[in-house]
Amino acid sequence: MPLIRRTTAGAGRPLLPRWGRSSRAWIDRSHGDERVELLRKAAANGDWPGVRAVLDAALDGVDLTWLVEAVMTVGGVETWIPAVVEAEPDAALPLLVSGARHIEWAWEARTRKMAKYVSKEQFEVFHTRLRVAEGQLYAVAERAPEWVAPWYLLQISGRGLQVGQAVAQRRFEAAVRRSPGHLAAHRQHLQQVCRKWSGSHARMHAFAREAMLGDVPGGPLGELVAIAHLEQWLDEDGDVDAPAGSGYMGRSAVVLELYEAAERSVHHPDHVRHRDWTRGFNTFALAFALAGERDAAADLFRVLDGSVTEFPWMYLDGQDPTVPFRTWRSRAGA
Template sequence: MALLGDWGLTLGKWAGRPSARVQKDSGDPAVGRVREAAAAGNWPAVREVLEARPESEDRVELLWAVGDTAGVERWISPVLEAEPEAALPRLVAGIRHISWGWEARTAARASQVSREQFDLFHARLRTAETWLYEAAEREPRWVSPWYGLQVTGRGLQVGQVTARRRFEATVRRDPHHLQAHQQQLQQVCDKWGGSHEEMHAFARASAFAAPGGTLLGQLVAIAHIEEWLSLDSGPDAAYMGRHEVKASLHEAADHSIRHLDFVREGGWLQVLNTFAMAFSLAGDRNAARECFRATEGRVTEFPWYYLDGSDPAAAYRKRRSAIGR
């Protein structure tokens, strides 16, 4: 196990105090290339980038970069017609319709979303499911279609049994798929029909069943943040300050971000940001300080948008200043 003081050897020295800045992606140059190609409607270029990143190396970030690009729904239609047996355009169409669906719903509370918005949201998610199932049929070993079906399933409220089956289908293909576990954690949250007990049990079982150094330790931190979010002011701070919560966070950190096998790949930066927020909320200044240092001022929108949806970097800076240097 790498001690907190050893992080500088593996995660980089923190020279001074870098200004916080939101990092929209992992820094992978392929993300920018595929987003630019999608915006231009250049399917051959999009396909080239996606095919260069096999499913075994987790191309979810690249797919979301395409899916979040406006206008993809227009140019992907003729591609689907021209390539009726190809899985990749169906996967792209499915991911785009998920993002497009949430654009219709917006991030507003359900009580503030109109019936017309919900109808369009659900229609686009049902279309996404059609394309994702077709992609899965054509490429049974691919992970991304099943991960996409986890996302659509939560939006369509398919129920816990179906949601669990979709999660299991994803992790059969990639046992330590971070995004799949994040989706299932949300599925078993109290706010989505689960419970705090089920959420914490899932987080711990997933994190500690995985080898040391994987990113799944984040699930434990997310679960504590989710329970904190569910509480009123006062009880929320009391919850995070409990000895058993702090001990749980340290145990998860030891098994993931502090482990000798932890490496900077995939969603590592988001994982560090999540532990930084959790430890700061718990009042564990030393642990939080080391997490902030390891991020080197790079902020991920999740989980900081829970504190400030319009300016996650401001929330990061505020919590970092509160724990001191």
């Protein structure tokens, strides 16, 4: 099925399609949203008034979550945000930023390596920072009970602290009560129910399919089905050198489910490209490429025109996701 090329303006600068057949590949962490660049610059400079001005102007709870995620990855925020929290003891926003940053800071200490390669000392720092984040985010949830952001972030900290499936489920439900269809919260819960986080393949696929079927026509949650298949592929073989269309991803049932999910989301005429729409397109591009569906993958690669998201390519190259992107784009003939 040919990809229906439709764009709409998202938050911030309109996200326009790129139609050139460029050989470029780059990671655009702002996703075309000028506010993200403003935030990251202000955060890097320790400019709390500048950060707060952008966050205060968030369009809604989903938008606030999106913007806080942009701040949490900026190194050095942890050095100046404690003073802001102290100066504004009753405010929710400084605590939200601090809690978010402590989560990312914790994962930086743990590193992205497998657990067996992480030292006892690294785990201690990891858990200490996550516990700080949890305390701050629960305080935010009390002060701003309508915000989805703390519950979204508690999904991430909880997974690191291994709070268990029951607690994780309650945190996910708290997030989607405040923002039904919240894509980022669904992504986090999908990770939670993966086998690698004490879930199972069956539970992961059931969650992805149920979310997709419950979404509006053209909604983004079909992406979860593609992620789930990539996760099982990684768990079962993950052989990037195997011929495209072989192994798990080449199974006919998997291919059919990928097409169904794409037709309900990125291929649907009502699909709207908001915020990080390129992540969904990158996810389907890799899934179709691995499945040996060259035309379907090529169409997605052409729309992306070199715009790479760290997920899912980080699974193939954690140092430079643009490398596997280029490789699989070439294999797809795009």
